[in-house]
Amino acid sequence: MGIWSQVLTITLVTGAIRSATPILYPALAGIFSERSGVLNIGLEGVMLISAFAAVVGSYYSGNPWIGVLYAMAAGLLTSLIHAFMCINMRADQAIVGTGVNILGVGLPSFLLLKLFGSQGISPIVPRLHEWRVPFIADLPILGPILGKQSPLVYIALIMVPVSWFILFKTPFGLRLRAAGENPYAAETVGVSVYLMRYSGVLISGVLASLGGAFLSISYLSQFISLMTAGRGFIGLAAMIFGRWNPWGALLACLIFGFADAFQAAAQAANVPIAPQFLLALPYVLTIVALMGAMGRAVGPAYVAKPYEKA
Amino acid sequence: MDKSKRPLEERRFSLLSLVSPIQFMLGIIVAFIAGALFLWAFQEDAIRAYSVLFKGAFGSKRYFGETLVSTTPLIFTGLSVALGFHCGLFNMGVEGQLEFGAMVAAYIGYAWNMPKVIHLPLALLGGAVVGGIWGAVPGYLKAYHKIHEVITTIMLNYIAYAVADYMIAVGGPMKGNSDLPASPKIMATARLDRIWPGTRLSAGIIVALLMAVLVWFFIFRTRIGYKMRAVGFSADAAEYAGINPKTMTVWAMALSGALGGMAGAVEVLGVHYRFFAAFSPGYGWDGIAVALLGLLHPVGVVAAAFLLGMLRSGSITMQAIAGISKEVISILTALIIFFSATNQTLKPMLEGAIRKHNLRGDEDPAQEKKHEG
Numbered sequence: 001m002g003i004w005s006q007v008l009t010i011t012l013v014t015g016a017i018r019s020a021t022p023i024l025y026p027a028l029a030g031i032f033s034e035r036s037g038v039l040n041i042g043l044e045g046v047m048l049i050s051a052f053a054a055v056v057g058s059y060y061s062g063n064p065w066i067g068v069l070y071a072m073a074a075g076l077l078t079s080l081i082h083a084f085m086c087i088n089m090r091a092d093q094a095i096v097g098t099g100v101n102i103l104g105v106g107l108p109s110f111l112l113l114k115l116f117g118s119q120g121i122s123p124i125v126p127r128l129h130e131w132r133v134p135f136i137a138d139l140p141i142l143g144p145i146l147g148k149q150s151p152l153v154y155i156a157l158i159m160v161p162v163s164w165f166i167l168f169k170t171p172f173g174l175r176l177r178a179a180g181e182n183p184y185a186a187e188t189v190g191v192s193v194y195l196m197r198y199s200g201v202l203i204s205g206v207l208a209s210l211g212g213a214f215l216s217i218s219y220l221s222q223f224i225s226l227m228t229a230g231r232g233f234i235g236l237a238a239m240i241f242g243r244w245n246p247w248g249a250l251l252a253c254l255i256f257g258f259a260d261a262f263q264a265a266a267q268a269a270n271v272p273i274a275p276q277f278l279l280a281l282p283y284v285l286t287i288v289a290l291m292g293a294m295g296r297a298v299g300p301a302y303v304a305k306p307y308e309k310a
Numbered sequence: 311m312d313k314s315k316r317p318l319e320e321r322r323f324s325l326l327s328l329v330s331p332i333q334f335m336l337g338i339i340v341a342f343i344a345g346a347l348f349l350w351a352f353q354e355d356a357i358r359a360y361s362v363l364f365k366g367a368f369g370s371k372r373y374f375g376e377t378l379v380s381t382t383p384l385i386f387t388g389l390s391v392a393l394g395f396h397c398g399l400f401n402m403g404v405e406g407q408l409e410f411g412a413m414v415a416a417y418i419g420y421a422w423n424m425p426k427v428i429h430l431p432l433a434l435l436g437g438a439v440v441g442g443i444w445g446a447v448p449g450y451l452k453a454y455h456k457i458h459e460v461i462t463t464i465m466l467n468y469i470a471y472a473v474a475d476y477m478i479a480v481g482g483p484m485k486g487n488s489d490l491p492a493s494p495k496i497m498a499t500a501r502l503d504r505i506w507p508g509t510r511l512s513a514g515i516i517v518a519l520l521m522a523v524l525v526w527f528f529i530f531r532t533r534i535g536y537k538m539r540a541v542g543f544s545a546d547a548a549e550y551a552g553i554n555p556k557t558m559t560v561w562a563m564a565l566s567g568a569l570g571g572m573a574g575a576v577e578v579l580g581v582h583y584r585f586f587a588a589f590s591p592g593y594g595w596d597g598i599a600v601a602l603l604g605l606l607h608p609v610g611v612v613a614a615a616f617l618l619g620m621l622r623s624g625s626i627t628m629q630a631i632a633g634i635s636k637e638v639i640s641i642l643t644a645l646i647i648f649f650s651a652t653n654q655t656l657k658p659m660l661e662g663a664i665r666k667h668n669l670r671g672d673e674d675p676a677q678e679k680k681h682e683g
Contacts, residue, residue, distance in 0.1 A: 041460055081648070091651035094400050094460060098598055099647035105592070106640025113635040114352060233464045240461075276479065280472035283465040290457045 010144050012261050017145065017153060018219070019264075020250075020257025022047075022228070024156045025211025026235025027242065027249040028163050029204040035167060035244060036200025037180035037193075038086050039304040041097035042078075043208045044232030045104025050075045050212030052108035055223040056115065058125040067125070067217045068152075068210070075209025076202060078103070083201035087194055090306035101232075109225060120225040127221035128152060150218040152210060159207065163246040176200055180300035183307040193307045208232065230283065237286045241293040244300065252289065259285045329660050330605050333653060337603050338617060341645040348641060349634070359634050366627025367620040373627070375509020379581060381619030382511075383408075383590070385518035386573035387597025388604060388611040389525045390566045395606050396529055397562035398542035403448060403463025404570040404594030406470030409587075410444045411437035411571025412578045413474060416585035417484060419496025419578065429499040430579065434517070437575025438568040444470065445567015446560055453556035459563070467594075474587045484585065492586035502580035512580030519612065521569065526608040528565075538562050570594065591622070592640075599643045602650035618643065 026043040033040035050071035057070025082100055085091040109120070116122055130148045137147030167173040178186035179196035187193050211231070216223045234256055242248025263278040271278075346356035367377045387404045394401035415437035422429065448462040477484040478491045486494035502512040529535040538558050540548040545555040573593060578585055596618050603617070604610030621643075625636035 085648060085651060089652045090655050091648075092653075095598075095602060095647060095651035098400075098402070099644045099651065102595060102599070102640055102647060103644035105595075106637045106644060109637035110352075110635040110641060113629075113633075113637075114354075119635075230464055230468050233461055237461050237465075240458075274476050274479075276472040276476035280469045283468040283472075286465050287451070287457070287462055290461065291451065291455050 010141065012258070012265055013145050014149075015261030015264060016254060016258040017149065018257070019260035020253040021150070021153045021156045022211045022215050022219070022231045023235045023238055023256050024160070024250060024253040025214065026208050026232045027238040027253055028156075028159055028246055029207035029211070030236045030239040031163065031167070031244050031246060031249060032176070032200045032207065033204035034200075034239070034303045035180045035300055036176045036197045037183060037300060037302045037305065037307065038083070038197050038201050039093040039097065040079075040082065040201065040204055041094055041233070041236065042082055042100025042104075043097075043204070043235060044228055044230065045097075045101035046075050046078045046082075046205055046208040047212035047215070047228045047232050048104035048226070049078050049107055050209035051216035051227060052111065052122070052212075052223045053209075054213035054217045055122045055125050056111075058127070058217050059123065062126055064126050064128045064217045068128070068213050071209045071213035072206050075205040075207075075212070077205075079201050079205025079208075082205070083198050086201070086306070087197050090308065093304045093306075104228075105226065108223065112223070112225075122216075122223040124222050125217060128218040150214065152214040152218050155210065156214075157250075160246045160250045167246070172199075177300070179307075180302050183302055187309075194309070197307070208235075211235070234282065234286050237290055240299070241289050243293075243298075255289065256282055256285065329657060329664070330607070330610065332660060333605060333656065334603065334610060334613065336656075337646055337649045340649050341642050344645045345638070345642045349638070354634055355632075359628055359632050359638070362632045363621070363624035363628045365624070366631075367624035369627075371508055373623065375506055375511045376623040376626075377616075377620045378506075378511045378515055379509070379619075380622040381616050382515045382518050382580070383573040383577055383593040384596055384600050384615035384619050384622075385515075385522060385612055386569050386576065387593050388600030388615050389521060389608060390569035390573070391597045391601035392604065392606040392608070392611055393525060393529065393569065394562060394566040395601060396535075396542050397538040397558055398545065399449070399452070399559065399562055399566070400460050401445065401448075401463055401563065401566045401570070402460050402594075402598070403445065403466050403470075403567070404573070404597045405590060405592070406463070406467035406594075407441040407445050407567040407570030408574035408577075408590055408594050409470045409474045410574065411441035412574030412585050412589060413477060413484070413493075414440040414571070415500075415575035416493045416496060416578045419500035420486075420494040420584075422500075423497065424499065426499040429497070430502065433496070433500045433579055434572065434575050437571045437578075439571070441571015441574065442564040442568030445570060446564035449560040449563025449567075452563070453559040471587065474585075478585065478587060486584065490586065492584050495584050496579065500579060501583060502576065510581055512576075514576035514580035517572070517576060518615075521572065522608040522612050525569070529608075534558075534561070570597075573597075596622075596643060599646050599650075602653075603646050605653070 029043055030040055053074035054067040054071035058064045058067030082096055085096040086093045112118055128150055131151050132148050137143050175191045176196045178191055179193045183193040215227055238249050238252035241252035259282045263281045267275050267278050349356035349359055366373055368374050390404050391401055415433045418433040418436045448459045451457045451462050452459045476482055484493045486492055502514050505511055505513050537553045540553055541555045541558045549555050577589055582589055600611055600614040600618055604614035621639040625639045628634055629636040
């Protein structure tokens with residue numbers, strides 16, 4: 001019994017980190033975009049398109065890492081549309097994001113039928129295998145949790161301090177944040193707001209694409225229609241909960257990841273709660289978490305406001 | 311009132327009144343051209359795709375009937391999203407509100423037994439009320455907890471799907487006797503009549519058009535509608551003028567949700583006669599495109615709903631005959647949305663062009679006076 005409970009805790013934590021990953025990517029993505037002043041509610045769509053691109057790359061090359069490159073290219077291209085519409089066309093950013101999300105439903109389905117002749121589900125493709133980290137894997141407790149995870153999990157975790165460093169410790173990060181806090185002041189001191197906002201949105205696209213790739217060629221080994229199941233939006237909630245800071249976002253993602261892992265474990269253990277309600281748990285938690293976080297959390301001042309060059 | 315002081319848009323006739331229809335047509339044309347380019351890029355015959363699409367939407371009485379069947383819920387969902395936008399709210403939760411509306415309408419429809427004059431309106435009303443309550447939740451969270459409605463409405467959609475799945479799963483409280491994961495069939499007394507023999511078109515479309523008129527009246531001709539628009543324009547300014555933006559936010563989301571709930575109720579009472587989880591092929595999402603393409607005006611919404619209804623019904627034939635995924639219409643919808651998003655930029659451009667044209671002297675002189683003075 002003692003051993004059983006220990007196994008359960010460790011698998012739960014391992015599962016929590018795995019479940020946190022596809023939320024952490026869009027959360028970091030959202031931070032870069034919104035810090036530069038562009039609201040990005042299209043991350044869900046970016047993730048879906050990249051998840052599909054990852055499967056295409058892996059299918060035709062036989063190498064899942066080529067799939068990751070395909071995903072990143074797809075994320076870059078999709079967010080280029082977003083950036084152009086929001087920055088150059090000064091379009092309503094929430095509406096553009098919705099367009100990207102709907103594109104994320106349509107484009108993969110269209111290509112699924114075109115390339116594989118199937119509806120809603122792709123063939124099985126080579127997936128990324130877990131890495132065994134030499135030293136850590138041998139440690140007790142920490143070994144099973146962090147010793148053998150997908151490379152995309154490690155990349156996500158490394159991106160947390162990297163993002164924090166870029167945003168808060170480099171001149172580039174300062175300029176990017178200035179574009180989101182006060183673009184007019186930034187421009188007068190020689191910062192190109194357009195360039196910073198493009199950077200923010202494109203970095204955001206690449207990060208979100210890794211989240212998509214994680215779902216399709218690491219967590220699973222195929223694309224399933226709508227497989228992101230709102231994770232792009234939960235990522236945005238984690239971003240808000242973490243106050244637009246990578247460390248805070250990581251904490252929020254771990255909480256959501258834990259809820260997800262918990263509901264999966266509870267389902268497996270046949271607890272007397274309807275599985276539908278267990279599945280809804282992360283979504284309920286998202287709302288409850290935001291209820292606690294808002295009011296205190298204040299986003300960048302100029303997010304969602306188009307910038308007009310003088 | 312001095313004529314020259316009235317806003318340009320209210321003049322009896324001005325080319326400016328054509329700006330909205332021009333935008334509407336431009337939106338469609340640009341989306342179709344971009345869609346064709348997209349199809350060509352993937353080596354599909356776009357001309358054939360479109361011709362099959364149109365044949366599938368208008369080719370026969372049955373096809374045209376299906377177009378109108380798809381138009382009906384889209385009018386409701388388009389009105390729902392448009393009403394939210396007028397108060398500055400982005401209701402992305404219409405899918406969830408629609409699920410609840412359908413669920414409740416189905417329950418009232420099969421579980422209660424009463425004469426049609428009461429039964430049918432009650433089922434409709436039940437769907438609207440519960441959809442409204444579900445919609446008021448994100449309104450409350452926005453007004454009193456400052457949580458952006460986009461995230462909460464999406465989360466509530468997933469929760470609504472979960473509840474819907476639970477209701478009709480094996481052993482669920484609404485599960486019918488058939489093998490299907492669906493509710494029992496509703497009684498004849500709760501059904502909307504079929505109004506065009508040989509098609510599935512129900513009186514739901516009349517209810518939808520009626521709601522369009524009501525929503526127009528509400529938004530543009532009532533005090534509370536005016537207050538909502540004021541909040542949508544600027545919540546701070548509205549508050550300064552003595553309007554409570556919090557109350558307006560909750561009510562706008564509730565009414566928006568009620569329209570979403572009616573969409574679901576009408577689908578159950580007029581088309582399927584029972585509730586099952588996947589009855590909506592994304593009508594809630596299409597509602598966003600309908601509202602934006604229709605420039606948030608009920609007349610525009612009805613026109614846009616017809617256009618998207620046509621795409622929906624035509625796409626089924628297109629997939630069957632031309633082998634092109636019916637999801638191409640999601641791509642067209644996304645393109646329509648992208649284009650609509652630039653309306654803020656486009657409208658002043660169009661108006662500017664017309665004013666410039668007027669200044670050359672071939673429109674009414676009153677307009678020139680304004681520019682000179």
